[in-house]
Amino acid sequence: MSILNKLFSYNEDYKYKVWKIFGIRFSIVKKYKAKKVNIYEKIKKHNIISFDIFDTLLIRPYVKPTDLFLHIEKLYKIKGFHKNRILAEKSARGKYIDNEEITLNQIYEGIDEKYKRFKEIEIELEERILTTHKENKEIYDYALRIGKKIIIVSDMYLPKEVIEKILIKNNYTNYYKLYLSSELNLTKASGNLYKYIIDDLKVAPSSIMHIGDNYHSDFENARLYGIDAFFIEKIIDIFLKSNIRAEKLLHKDKNNIGFSIMLGLSAFSCFNKNKNENKENNYWRNFGFIYGGPAVFSYMNWLKKQIIKDNINEILFVARDGYSLKKVFDIIKPEYIKTHYIYAPRIIYYLIALDFKYYNLGDSVKSVLEYYKDKDEYLQKHTPKITSATQGYKFILNNIEIYKNLAKQEYQNYKEYIEKFNINKDNIGIVDTGSLFKTSQKIISLFLGKENIIGYYWILFKNKYYKSNQYKAKSFEKEVKSKISDWNLIEFLITSSESPIKNIVDSKPVYSIPSKYEEKRMEIYECISERIVEFSKIAKNCFWELETFIGNEGVTNWLNILINNPSDNDKKYFKSLRAYEDANHKDKAVYVIQRWFIKNKGRKYYLLSFIPFLRKEKFAGGEIKYYLFSFIPILKIKIIENMRKYYLFNIFNILTIKQ
Structure with a gap:
């Protein structure tokens, strides 16, 4: 038999059936046939509804609960706290072996002296980051609404008064009783806490229904004592199992608190399913939350730190890239900072400055010729149909006075638009995503003075022939290792649901007629933007002014894993989309993520x-x-x-x- 086992063996885990034949492992995904049970119908059949707390009523926005200790270590720059806090709990359980549960005080009794002060900080962080489980809160409210008696039961070392405070903060009220292992020295894990509850309430076990996320403690043990039970899987587990890219990110660094927080927050996407929407809209809603949310939130968090450091009082977000950026920044910004969404397309700089040096000569020259052709009688008759950028450039130089007069009119036109914002000319920040020539910053500088403006960019592209050091600028992306593999993805995630802008007339944008690809992008973008904003609201509610450690490198890793590991579903929905690489948004349409299809x-x-x-x-x-x-x-x-x-x-x- 032992020889046969070496040749052929079978085992099963929660995901796969696995066979080993002559040392080679084979597997198939095991599909469990689970009987669908309506939890609301089950609740109606019981008088008392019992809820677990952690990962059931409340969620920590981390991959693992112990990442809270790692967060403290990074937040307060106290090396070794994460490891020592875990060891202190293990040591306390060994010391108080006769107790079913330990307390937070007992954990901190045996910790190194330099870490003792973090007991109160741990409590404070728990109070601040624990947030409501959206779907389970609906179940809780339903049980209350139909007159059920609610009890709350938890295996937890935190003091009762702390738990009560956290429950109130998250609007869990009107429950009948709170049973805590740390107070009673009895646990669900042993089953003794269920026996205590039955005796305390003096009811038949069958009148109670318990809901929780731990299969052994909340489901098996409850049923062992005659209590009906309903198992609800942790949202982080659901997320990690449904998103193999998350596992790839964690594989890079399992102790990266930024990764843990980013994925912990992304797990909230499990609540984004809308039964009333079609599959495509649901896909884009989740895509915006899981990928756009961390990207925009991290960029805007970096921006907030920079503008405070640079003493900036007013921020201009450049359309169309600044649409979602402004929405998120307005959520997290200091109150004293004014923000504006402003149109400053490249074409306006070409029209006003007639500056073609270093730029894409073909795009810029063609745009100027086409725009001014109908503004002057001579140009209307003589503007050539250019066969080369050089030919068009020569025509402009030969008629430069006509173009300069027309440019003055455009200057005045745009000046009226800028003056509407009543911008203070000191300490201004302008925000865009990627730039080589800082064109939008140059446009605004014509009116507000380049010495008063700092440009903030995700990335400043480099060109060995062009340097614009005279314009002050900072970039979110700095290291080669944090380069986005396909820049079109970033622009896709943040560009507003507007058509490309041709010009500003009467202080209003004039849009070009959108192509079929632009129409498709515009159609789905509100779903994406809405969820980017929702991610940031959750992040702010969880962390407030706490450092979240979702930085450029972490977000870049996350997006690059997406780019390099597409699913069939990703390809299905991206296949009909294109990005434009020319200034006019007419030619050079390419796949948003080209490597998926080439x-x-x-x-x-x-x-x-x-x-x-x-x-x-x-x-x-x-x-x-x-x-x-x-x-x-x-x-x-x-x-x-x-x-x-x-x-x-x-x-x-x-x-x-x-x-």
């Missing part, structure tokens, strides 16, 4: 040296496809996390190997 160079295998028998194509993300006679799809291989999946005819999953 395959690497393939390899052909020939039969008898001339018949193309087999073709192999390799795609980004590790996907490989084989074609018989170069066009018949016969096999697709997908590498997902630690699994290799084989699909016959690119459709039927015939084999999964767990590596």
Whole structure:
């Protein structure tokens, strides 16, 4: 039997059935057939409804509960606290082995002297970061509404008065009784707390229904004592299982508090499903929350620190990229800072400054020729249909006085628009995303003075032929290792649901006619922006003025993992979208994330040296496809996390190997 086990063995975990044959591991995803139970119908059948607290009524925005200690360590720069706090709890449980539960005081009794002061800080942080479980709060309120008696039961070392304060803060009120293991020295884990509750309430166990997230303590043990139970999975577990990219990020650094907070907050996307919306809208809502939310929040958090440091009083967010940025910044900004959403498209700088040096000569010259053609009788007759940028540039130089007069009119027109904002000319910040020539900053500087303005950018692109050090600027992205693999993704996440702007007339934007790709992007963007803002509201509510450690490097890692590991669903919804790489937003339409759809160079295998028998194509993300006679799809291989999946005819999953 032992020899057979070495040759062939079977085991099962929560995700897979796994076989080992001659040392090679094979697996298939195991689908559990769970009976669907309506929790609201179950509640009606019981007189007393019992709720667990942590990960049921309340959520910590971390991947692991102990990451709260790591957060304290980073927040207060106290090296070693995370490890020592975990060891102190373990030591206390060993010391008070006869007790079913320990208290926070007992934990801090045995901790190193230099860490003792953090007991109160730990309590304070718990009070500030614990937030309501949205869906379970609805269940709680429903039980109250139909007249059920509510009890709250928790295995927790925190003092009762702290728990009560946290529950009140999160609007959990009108419950009948609170049972805490730290107060009673009895736990759900042992089952003795359930026995105590039944005796204390003097009721039949069947009249109680308990709801919680720990399968052993909240479900199995409750039922062991005759109490009906309902298991609700932790939202962080649901999120991690449904998003393999999260596991990839954690694999980079399991003790990165920024990663933990970012993913902990992203898990709130589990609440974003709207049954009344179609699948596509739900996809974009979640995409905006999980990827756009951390990206914009981290950038705006960096901006807040910078403008306070630079003594900035007024911020101009440049359209269209500044749309979601301003919404998020207005949530977290100091009250004294004024913000504006302002139009400053590149075309206006070309029209006013007639400055074509270093710029994309073709785009800028063409834009100026087309715009001014109908503004002057001579230009209307003589403006050439250019075949090259050089030809158009020569025509402008030959008629420079006409263009200068027209430019003066545009200058006055834009000046009237700027003056509407009543901007204080001292200490101004201008916010954009990516820039090479700082064009928007140059436009505003024409009217407010470049010495008064600091530009804030996600990234400042570099060009060896062009340096604009005369314009003050700072960038969120600094290191090579924190480069976004596809910049179009950032612009897609933040660009407003407006058409490209042609000009400003009568202090109002004039929009170009959107292409079919722009129309599609505009249609979905409000879903994305709405969830970006929601992410930031949750982040602020959880942390207030606490440092969250979601920085540029963490967000870049997160977005790059997305870019390099697309799912079929991602490709499905992104396939109809395009980004424009030209200033006019008319030509050069490319996929938003190009590598998802552009395959690497393939390899052909020939039969008898001339018949193309087999073709192999390799795609980004590790996907490989084989074609018989170069066009018949016969096999697709997908590498997902630690699994290799084989699909016959690119459709039927015939084999999964767990590596």
